Amino acid sequence: MIERYGYEDFMKRNLNLKIILLFILMPFSAHAQDTSKPELYSVHGQATFMPQWHPSFPALYSGENSLDPNPELDSSFTSSLYLGLLVWKGGAFYSTSELLGGRGFSDLGGIADFPNGDISRSDQGGVNYNQAEVYFQQVFGLGGEKENIEEESNQLAARWDVSRFVVTAGKLFLTDFLDSNDYAHDPRTEFMNLGLVDNAAWDYAANIYGDTWAVMAELNQKHWALRLCSAMVTDTAIGENFDGNIGQAREDNAEAECRYGDEGNVGKISLLGYVNHAHMGNYQESLQLNPSHPDIIQSREYR
Numbered sequence: 453m454i455e456r457y458g459y460e461d462f463m464k465r466n467l468n469l470k471i472i473l474l475f476i477l478m479p480f481s482a483h484a485q486d487t488s489k490p491e492l493y494s495v496h497g498q499a500t501f502m503p504q505w506h507p508s509f510p511a512l513y514s515g516e517n518s519l520d521p522n523p524e525l526d527s528s529f530t531s532s533l534y535l536g537l538l539v540w541k542g543g544a545f546y547s548t549s550e551l552l553g554g555r556g557f558s559d560l561g562g563i564a565d566f567p568n569g570d571i572s573r574s575d576q577g578g579v580n581y582n583q584a585e586v587y588f589q590q591v592f593g594l595g596g597e598k599e600n601i602e603e604e605s606n607q608l609a610a611r612w613d614v615s616r617f618v619v620t621a622g623k624l625f626l627t628d629f630l631d632s633n634d635y636a637h638d639p640r641t642e643f644m645n646l647g648l649v650d651n652a653a654w655d656y657a658a659n660i661y662g663d664t665w666a667v668m669a670e671l672n673q674k675h676w677a678l679r680l681c682s683a684m685v686t687d688t689a690i691g692e693n694f695d696g697n698i699g700q701a702r703e704d705n706a707e708a709e710c711r712y713g714d715e716g717n718v719g720k721i722s723l724l725g726y727v728n729h730a731h732m733g734n735y736q737e738s739l740q741l742n743p744s745h746p747d748i749i750q751s752r753e754y755r
Contacts, residue, residue, distance in 0.1 A: 490541070491609040496534040498605075500640040502568055503527035506557065519562025528554035528571035530640070532584070534605040542592065546606045548585035552661070553578055569639035569649035582661045587622025597674065618670040625663050626656045626683060629670075630707050631724055655728060657683040657703035660692050675712070681705040685730045695731065700754040703728050729754070 504526055511521040531551040538544050556571045557563065566572045585606070593613035603609035606628070620629065627637070627650055636648040643649070650656070657664045666683035683703045687695040695701035709722040732755055733748035741750050 490538055490611075491536075491603055492538050494534075494536040494603060494608055496605040497532060498640065499529070499531040500570060501527065501529050502554075502570055502639075502644065504557065504568055517561040518558070520558045524557050526555040526557055528552075528556065528568055529579070530570055532605075536606060536608045538608055539588075543588065543590045544608055545588050546585060547583075548606065550582045550584045550661075552580050552582060565645050565647040565652070567645045569644055569646045572646045572649075582663075583623070584661060584663050585622070585624045587620055587624045589618065589620045592617040592619075614672070614674050616672050618672065620668045620670075621666070623663055623665050626658065626666060626681065626705070627662070629668055630654075630656075630679060630681065630705055631722075651724065654724060654726060656705075656726070657685045657728070658690070659686050659694065660690055665694065675710065677707075677709040677711075679705075679707040679709075685728065687731065697731075697754070701730050 506519075506524055508523050509521050511518070514521060529552070533549045535547045535549075536544060537546075552571070554571055556566065556568050560566060560572065591610075591612055594615040594617060595613060597614045598611050599614050601607065601610045601612055631637075631651045631654060636643050637650070639645075639649050646652070657666070664683045664685070666681055668679065668681040670677060670679045681704070683705070684694045684698065685701050685703055687693050687701075703726055705724070705726045707722060707724045709720055711718060711720045713719050731752055733751040734755065735746075735748065737751035738746040738748050741747075
């Protein structure tokens with residue numbers, strides 16, 4: 453459809469009602485324009501409002517986790533404040549504070565590829581505060597060619613060695629560091645449905661707000677990069693509390709990235725793999741324990 457009509461026509465034909473209010477606080481910095489000198493600090497903000505509606509439709513059956521066949525009009529609101537502070541050479545502290553509110557269709561039920569990726573995990577109604585991110589990042593230059601790093605949310609402007617080793621630790625969104633995509637990765641400014649926001653096959657570690665505590669290491673070279681990450685998982689699926697038994701409850705991720713092309717026409721191929729360790733049930737064991745009324749909770753153990 454995009455190829456036939458073009459991007460603008462495609463967006464006009466999108467049946468979702470999309471209203472996005474986006475504001476960005478201009479960064480305050482002593483060296484915002486001169487990337488030869490590191491940016492000392494930055495402040496950014498955003499607010500996004502997404503109303504969505506669907507008409508009535510015929511349904512052969514409906515249950516607790518089904519999409520309501522009656523018309524629904526729901527909306528979500530998110531607001532974020534991004535702070536960055538240079539601590540010393542190559543070392544920076546970042547913080548993201550959020551206000552989240554609103555509802556998704558049918559309490560987020562009935563649609564696997566949810567049409568509002570901005571509220572696909574948290575559907576609590578009202579307005580809730582979340583300290584989404586608070587982490588420290590250290591960049592170790594390995595010498596050689598340098599490149600300018602553009603200033604943006606949670607990224608201070610700097611001039612780094614292309615060949616570098618980066619360590620990041622704290623509370624963060626794994627999707628900000630792994631599985632990156634410049635064209636379909638942010639429901640607030642791009643496609644809204646969940647399947648185009650993140651890799652649907654990646655069951656990334658996160659709580660109900662989408663963040664987790666993690667340690668990550670990245671080795672970056674001119675034409676390739678390797679990233680390793682270990683993150684905490686919650687004690688229940690998409691839960692609120694993290695499981696402190698890190699030895700048996702965590703997610704290990706590895707991503708290899710290969711870049712090709714020249715400036716203005718750059719592409720990449722990436723391979724992402726993960727292993728989840730958690731207190732989980734097993735479908736086959738649950739059926740063996742109770743064939744007529746299987747309960748996944750009965751077979752939970754660290755696996």
